[in-house]
Amino acid sequence: MESHKGVTLLDFWVSPFGQRARIAMAEKGIEFEYKEENLAQKSELLLKMNPVHKKIPVLVHDGKPVCESLIIVQYIEEAWPEKTPLLPSDPYQRAQARFWADFVDKKVYDCGTRLWKTKGEEKEAAKKEFIEILQVLESELGDKKYFGGETFGYVDVAFVPFTAWFHSYESEAGFSVEESVPKISAWAKRCGERESVKKHLYEKEKVYEFVCMLKKRLGIE
Amino acid sequence: MGEGELKLLGTWGSPFAIRVRIVLNQKEVKYEYFEEDLTNKSELLLKYNPIHKKIPVLVHNGRSVCESLVILQYIDEAWSKSGSSVIPTDPYERAMARFWAAYIDDKVIQALLGILKATTEEEKTYKISETMSVMELLEEAFEKCSKGKTFFGGDTIGFLDVTLGSYLTWLKAAEKLSELILLDETKFPKLVEWTEQFLSTDCVKEIMPEVEKAEEFITKTLKPRWAAASSK
Numbered sequence: 001m002e003s004h005k006g007v008t009l010l011d012f013w014v015s016p017f018g019q020r021a022r023i024a025m026a027e028k029g030i031e032f033e034y035k036e037e038n039l040a041q042k043s044e045l046l047l048k049m050n051p052v053h054k055k056i057p058v059l060v061h062d063g064k065p066v067c068e069s070l071i072i073v074q075y076i077e078e079a080w081p082e083k084t085p086l087l088p089s090d091p092y093q094r095a096q097a098r099f100w101a102d103f104v105d106k107k108v109y110d111c112g113t114r115l116w117k118t119k120g121e122e123k124e125a126a127k128k129e130f131i132e133i134l135q136v137l138e139s140e141l142g143d144k145k146y147f148g149g150e151t152f153g154y155v156d157v158a159f160v161p162f163t164a165w166f167h168s169y170e171s172e173a174g175f176s177v178e179e180s181v182p183k184i185s186a187w188a189k190r191c192g193e194r195e196s197v198k199k200h201l202y203e204k205e206k207v208y209e210f211v212c213m214l215k216k217r218l219g220i221e
Numbered sequence: 222m223g224e225g226e227l228k229l230l231g232t233w234g235s236p237f238a239i240r241v242r243i244v245l246n247q248k249e250v251k252y253e254y255f256e257e258d259l260t261n262k263s264e265l266l267l268k269y270n271p272i273h274k275k276i277p278v279l280v281h282n283g284r285s286v287c288e289s290l291v292i293l294q295y296i297d298e299a300w301s302k303s304g305s306s307v308i309p310t311d312p313y314e315r316a317m318a319r320f321w322a323a324y325i326d327d328k329v330i331q332a333l334l335g336i337l338k339a340t341t342e343e344e345k346t347y348k349i350s351e352t353m354s355v356m357e358l359l360e361e362a363f364e365k366c367s368k369g370k371t372f373f374g375g376d377t378i379g380f381l382d383v384t385l386g387s388y389l390t391w392l393k394a395a396e397k398l399s400e401l402i403l404l405d406e407t408k409f410p411k412l413v414e415w416t417e418q419f420l421s422t423d424c425v426k427e428i429m430p431e432v433e434k435a436e437e438f439i440t441k442t443l444k445p446r447w448a449a450a451s452s453k
Binding site: 052061064066067068071072074075078079091092094095096098099102103136 | 286287299312320324358
């Protein structure tokens with residue numbers, strides 16, 4: 001039984017879901033041990049800590065596992081409440097933040113994946129849908145510095161890892177984030193200047209290399 | 222914090238709306254209920270949930286909160302002084318509650334629909350065994366979360382109780398229509414006991430729809446709809 005004190009994150013380098021946890025902990029100044037998982041050969045620890053889904057990320061805190069990226073981020077927020085809050089204190093504002101993080105969760109990854117996994121008409125439809133998703137998010141962002149307002153918050157943490165995938169999505173589907181949603185593009189650049197984000201997101205070219213590798217493996221042209 | 226005008230848009234059968242109503246009932250919070258016709262969405266619904274256009278929607282002093290689990294947490298925080306806490310206070314227990322709530326919402330409807338929509342005996346058997354696996358996990362989750370007490374939430378109904386409990390009418394309807402027993406007390410003694418305790422609680426009794434109504438809806442509305450969709 002892994003009952004040692006401290007925080008471990010079972011993760012996969014390019015996973016935007018894992019990056020949410022890494023960035024949240026970096027924002028709050030929480031030290032953690034990073035364990036890279038080989039998803040083709042999952043470790044015993046991962047299978048023990050997440051027997052239900054067998055997925056990363058898994059946060060292990062003093063031997064106890066927390067699974068599902070947004071649940072992990074909320075746990076980090078609540079277990080270390082004194083450090084840099086990611087959620088506002090007003091219940092209505094918190095509800096709005098939870099709603100928008102859930103929106104990102106429901107929409108961005110699945111539609112984004114279709115941008116490189118599909119071809120022809122399907123890809124065109126996915127592109128249209130993806131741009132609409134970005135436009136909805138841009139409307140919510142408005143002229144704010146971050147989704148959290150003046151401070152980088154929960155919704156920013158939920159969405160920012162996908163900014164490293166913008167270049168891949170643009171290249172695959174043939175559109176420009178900057179042209180379609182300039183405010184989101186500007187927000188992404190602002191986030192990119194934060195230490196936590198700089199440290200834990202990979203360069204867009206590296207992410208695209210990974211997407212191309214996946215396409216090849218899956219036999220997609 | 223918890224004063225002012227409160228509206229809830231929902232439908233009689235939606236587990237997502239049912240769970241919100243149970244919690245509002247438990248906290249003795251008064252609200253105006255609007256039954257929505259999802260085949261003809263009201264202007265109110267489109268105004269207060271323009272993004273998803275779904276129910277439930279809670280409208281508090283003219284501001285809307287959407288997504289049932291977000292609504293439950295909002296009610297807990299806005300009416301923190303009324304009744305018992307819906308979500309546990311310990312961060313780890315909260316994470317567990319959120320995890321299992323997400324699991325329940327992901328798996329239970331799919332499991333029940335799988336059984337009801339199965340067109341062959343083989344498919345039905347497969348879907349039933351999938352459902353049994355889900356229930357095994359939930360029996361284990363109940364042991365861990367309840368810690369020997371009556372409900373997932375302990376002595377009183379909480380987040381997980383209403384999340385899973387909101388499906389019970391439909392689960393029982395699926396049992397009757399498919400002539401099988403899912404809530405088998407030899408396999409899932411704790412869940413079966415929990416079901417009885419949950420359904421006999423006052424704040425739940427008043428809200429849970431009759432199983433017969435659900436059966437009728439499945440037979441007269443859903444099954445024809447599914448048949449029409451699959452023949453296209």
